[in-house]
Amino acid sequence: MGKKIIIKVDSKTLEATLNETKTSDFFYSKLPLKLTMDRWGGEYYGDCGIDGVNSDKTKVEMEPGELAIWPQGMALCIFFDKTPASVDDKPRAISSVFPIGKVEGDFSFLKNMGHSIKVSIDKVE
Numbered sequence: 001m002g003k004k005i006i007i008k009v010d011s012k013t014l015e016a017t018l019n020e021t022k023t024s025d026f027f028y029s030k031l032p033l034k035l036t037m038d039r040w041g042g043e044y045y046g047d048c049g050i051d052g053v054n055s056d057k058t059k060v061e062m063e064p065g066e067l068a069i070w071p072q073g074m075a076l077c078i079f080f081d082k083t084p085a086s087v088d089d090k091p092r093a094i095s096s097v098f099p100i101g102k103v104e105g106d107f108s109f110l111k112n113m114g115h116s117i118k119v120s121i122d123k124v125e
Contacts, residue, residue, distance in 0.1 A: 042081025058096035
């Protein structure tokens, strides 16, 4: 079972489970983090200082609620809806990302957030 994290956005809290990859383990080891995240369509991304682990698999076709590390921007990405790169109703990254986990529960409020959000991310002990 993956490690659990909490992502706080304003007064809202998202819970997520990380997958079993080296990149997600490295991300987990850097917690707690405070990030400013910018919006790109149905994705928020923010510099977390991590660019992924080359042995992990990457992809561009994402699912709503997925978390990933975007190596070019050294950024955490939260996908929640279509992005400008989407070819259908699913989110699509601008370039290959390292999937690290998935948000559990309702994250629909992200659609109503502004261009820039401040988040804090911590381990669930």
